[in-house]
Amino acid sequence: xxxxxxxxxxxxxxxxxxxxxxxxxxxxxxxxxxxxxxxxxxxxxxxxxxxxxxxxxxxxxxxxxxxxxxxxxxxxxxxxxxxxxxxxxxxxxxxxxxxxxxxxxxxxxxxxxxxxxxxxxxxxxxxxxxxxxxxxxxxxxxxxxxxxxxxxxxxxxxxxxxxxxxxxxxxxxxxxxxxxxxxxxxxxxxxxxxxxxxxxxxxxxxxxxxxxxxxxxxxxxxxxxxxxxxxxxxxxxxxxxxxxxxxxxxxxxxxxxxxxxxxxxxxxxxxxxxxxxxxxxxxxxxxxxxxxxxxxxxxxxxxxxxxxxxxxxxxxxxxxxxxxxxxxxxxxxxxxx
Amino acid sequence: xxxxxxxxxxxxxxxxxxxxxxxxxxxxxxxxxxxxxxxxxxxxxxxxxxxxxxxxxxxxxxxxxxxxxxxxxxxxxxxxxxxxxxxxxxxxxxxxxxxxxxxxxxxxxxxxxxxxxxxxxxxxxxxxxxxxxxxxxxx
Numbered sequence: 001x002x003x004x005x006x007x008x009x010x011x012x013x014x015x016x017x018x019x020x021x022x023x024x025x026x027x028x029x030x031x032x033x034x035x036x037x038x039x040x041x042x043x044x045x046x047x048x049x050x051x052x053x054x055x056x057x058x059x060x061x062x063x064x065x066x067x068x069x070x071x072x073x074x075x076x077x078x079x080x081x082x083x084x085x086x087x088x089x090x091x092x093x094x095x096x097x098x099x100x101x102x103x104x105x106x107x108x109x110x111x112x113x114x115x116x117x118x119x120x121x122x123x124x125x126x127x128x129x130x131x132x133x134x135x136x137x138x139x140x141x142x143x144x145x146x147x148x149x150x151x152x153x154x155x156x157x158x159x160x161x162x163x164x165x166x167x168x169x170x171x172x173x174x175x176x177x178x179x180x181x182x183x184x185x186x187x188x189x190x191x192x193x194x195x196x197x198x199x200x201x202x203x204x205x206x207x208x209x210x211x212x213x214x215x216x217x218x219x220x221x222x223x224x225x226x227x228x229x230x231x232x233x234x235x236x237x238x239x240x241x242x243x244x245x246x247x248x249x250x251x252x253x254x255x256x257x258x259x260x261x262x263x264x265x266x267x268x269x270x271x272x273x274x275x276x277x278x279x280x281x282x283x284x285x286x287x288x289x290x291x292x293x294x295x296x297x298x299x300x301x302x303x304x305x306x307x308x309x310x311x312x313x314x315x316x317x318x319x320x321x322x323x324x325x326x327x328x329x330x331x332x333x334x335x336x337x
Numbered sequence: 338x339x340x341x342x343x344x345x346x347x348x349x350x351x352x353x354x355x356x357x358x359x360x361x362x363x364x365x366x367x368x369x370x371x372x373x374x375x376x377x378x379x380x381x382x383x384x385x386x387x388x389x390x391x392x393x394x395x396x397x398x399x400x401x402x403x404x405x406x407x408x409x410x411x412x413x414x415x416x417x418x419x420x421x422x423x424x425x426x427x428x429x430x431x432x433x434x435x436x437x438x439x440x441x442x443x444x445x446x447x448x449x450x451x452x453x454x455x456x457x458x459x460x461x462x463x464x465x466x467x468x469x470x471x472x473x474x475x476x
Contacts, residue, residue: 008352012359019363062367065375070388082364089360093352104352111427112353133390134401145409148416155423162430235391239375240367305468308412312457312466320454323426324447330434331443 011103015092023247024054037297064239073130080127081244087116088251095258096171098268098278109170121147128233139232143223153315154210174267184266204264211256219299257288411465
């Protein structure tokens with residue numbers, strides 16, 4: 001165990017560069033994608049195809065006044081944007097990008113990432129409450145109820161995966177899925193039983209819906225429903241306070257896509273079994289992120305009670321049923337083939 | 338053996354701590370740059386309403402920190418029951434695929450998850466998930 005102090009620092013610098021690039025350019029991708037979905041062009045003025053737009057936006061946000069309205073809760077108001085940013089980057093310490101590119105293989109990495117994700121949820125609550133704005137407070141309560149509702153099916157689905165893999169280490173979970181797509185957790189035909197392979201796609205859909213809801217994205221963006229709540233918990237934030245919330249949102253999407261890829265889509269393994277590299281991992285996460293953007297711009301916003309009941313009436317019973325069925329399939333040899 | 342484990346845990350903690358510090362830098366950095374280059378001391382403030390809360394153009398009426406009815410308060414209560422129990426399932430799931438105790442493991446997980454599911458059934462029967470329009474009678 002001779003670990004140099006430089007190794008984590010090199011990883012940190014790499015991941016900060018990755019995070020910064022993603023936070024900047026996912027915004028561009030989203031605006032461009034939204035533009036084309038709505039038959040517009042999207043950003044095109046700054047640079048070639050508007051590629052310098054994130055830079056221009058960053059400079060603009062940085063030159064704006066950091067306004068703290070009179071009568072807010074000062075400390076919490078200032079802490080919230082930073083709190084939105086910190087957990088997303090910290091949780092990347094445990095994400096394996098390929099067999100060799102991983103900052104640290106931690107045994108409890110699944111639990112660590114979920115614990116940090118709930119701190120990110122706290123940022124929305126704190127920011128909304130401390131703003132002292134009515135819209136922001138409504139947004140904060142909504143967002144918390146939504147996040148806790150969708151956290152349960154997500155955790156139960158993850159428990160199913162942990163049961164199948166026998167480990168809570170993301171690296172080991174990914175390594176269990178070595179080989180072609182027939183070994184991946186989304187459709188493990190080569191696994192113990194065919195019945196398991198039939199229920200796992202449902203599990204994947206539940207997890208994906210929950211990760212869209214956990215990142216507060218449309219159609220589940222009750223927290224920042226522009227047409228009713230102005231900008232929700234971000235209403236009173238301007239300048240880089242707003243910028244940090246936005247970057248935090250995009251980084252949460254990246255972390256969510258990484259988790260989905262590792263848990264269900266075979267991590268860094270290629271679909272036909274003979275290649276494995278960081279290329280496949282990045283390809284998978286960007287396909288998932290493109291799906292996130294696609295969903296956002298093609299579905300209308302739901303209503304809060306439909307949103308909560310979708311989780312409690314459909315997703316939670318289904319995920320619990322899948323957990324029980326997995327428990328049975330693992331123990332009873334040859335049950336249903 | 339114990340020594341090695343300790344060292345590994347320590348290294349984990351150091352890695353997470355270094356990333357935490359990096360993330361804090363990433364969070365504070367933009368704020369510090371804004372403090373340096375933005376016009377933070379003087380702004381055009383003719384009506385003296387720059388620091389007023391946004392309420393779509395009108396003067397805010399009263400404070401926002403008041404008691405108000407959160408209909409989804411009951412959802413939070415069920416969540417508390419659920420989340421703690423779900424956390425207990427993690428260690429169970431890690432040790433589950435062990436061929437030693439087939440019947441005992443299966444029966445125990447079935448009982449545990451079965452009782453856990455009753456929380457949803459209870460709330461459903463009690464009508465927590467029904468949203469009826471409230472009728473207020475003003476006098």
